[in-house]
Amino acid sequence: MYDIATYVQAGCVADAVAALAADPSAMPIAGGTDVLIQTREGRHAGCSLVSLHGLEELRTIRMEEDGTLVIGSGCTFSEITASALLQSTVPILCWAVDQVGSPQIRNMGTIGGNVCNGVTSADSACSLMVLNAVMELQGPEGRRLAPIAQWYTGPGKTVRRHEEVLVSVRIAKADYEKFGGHYIKYGKREAMEISTLGCAVSVKLDAGKKTVDDLRIAFGVAAPTPIRCPKTEALAKGRTADAALVREIGRSVLTEINPRDSWRASRAFRLQIAKEISRRAFLQAVQFAGGDCNA
Numbered sequence: 001m002y003d004i005a006t007y008v009q010a011g012c013v014a015d016a017v018a019a020l021a022a023d024p025s026a027m028p029i030a031g032g033t034d035v036l037i038q039t040r041e042g043r044h045a046g047c048s049l050v051s052l053h054g055l056e057e058l059r060t061i062r063m064e065e066d067g068t069l070v071i072g073s074g075c076t077f078s079e080i081t082a083s084a085l086l087q088s089t090v091p092i093l094c095w096a097v098d099q100v101g102s103p104q105i106r107n108m109g110t111i112g113g114n115v116c117n118g119v120t121s122a123d124s125a126c127s128l129m130v131l132n133a134v135m136e137l138q139g140p141e142g143r144r145l146a147p148i149a150q151w152y153t154g155p156g157k158t159v160r161r162h163e164e165v166l167v168s169v170r171i172a173k174a175d176y177e178k179f180g181g182h183y184i185k186y187g188k189r190e191a192m193e194i195s196t197l198g199c200a201v202s203v204k205l206d207a208g209k210k211t212v213d214d215l216r217i218a219f220g221v222a223a224p225t226p227i228r229c230p231k232t233e234a235l236a237k238g239r240t241a242d243a244a245l246v247r248e249i250g251r252s253v254l255t256e257i258n259p260r261d262s263w264r265a266s267r268a269f270r271l272q273i274a275k276e277i278s279r280r281a282f283l284q285a286v287q288f289a290g291g292d293c294n295a
Contacts, residue, residue, distance in 0.1 A: 006048040013057060013138050013165050019050045021140050021163040026050050028165060030074055031108040034117055058167065061085060067173025073112025073166040080111060090171060092181030092200060096127040099185045112166045118158040125226040126200035127183050129218035132175040139164040152225035179204045180289025184277040196265045197221050197273045201281040205241065209291040212236045222257035222274060229256040241286050241293050250279040
């Protein structure tokens, strides 16, 4: 039984913004893979829903003239994974969202919902962090941009205002061109598993494919929100991508993350996993960037 007081099907984004602004208790819903489950569990008893489902303006995947990728917030995980454009430009994101739940969930769940939930275990979060994604929001006063570095404000919280709708996720050409990236999700089973720890690494090498020009590392479930590891990223720049650097990265990330004990895993176990998967993700990212660490 779903305890829903009212349900509004928006005809466009402007309709959704107006409906949210008119009702302080209303919640946006797209795929519903999280909201409906939470409602059935009683967490949103008597809720009012504003549906974004089926809005074509939120389903676009395109590249702008300057190379910026625009992914509509209503795009499902399956649509992102299947996109030839995204596979050729940001395969790390395609791989990450393909780790979500089951095929049924990936066919319904949306990138917008995954981001707006604000949870640290979201499989898209780490990859979007290393891609320096920018969230495009629309509210009563128009549109604004929020860099993902400023997006998460706490567990389950983001900078999205109640009356705003996430319209798209934007990724600049400079943040994916010539980068190789990889995401590793650790869970106790392969499918239908919420991440115990996730790590995304994106690396750009010099022309000789030996030296690190840029490195980005992000973790999920290693802090209350998805986080980057700026100190580790800085120590790698200008260094040779070799076995010594791989080992140093594995040690360094442990100084920047702060995982907790939970019923899924202990803090100590998450630290152990973080050291290993950051090394593995870096090795694979270097290979995707055209290099070889020989580690």
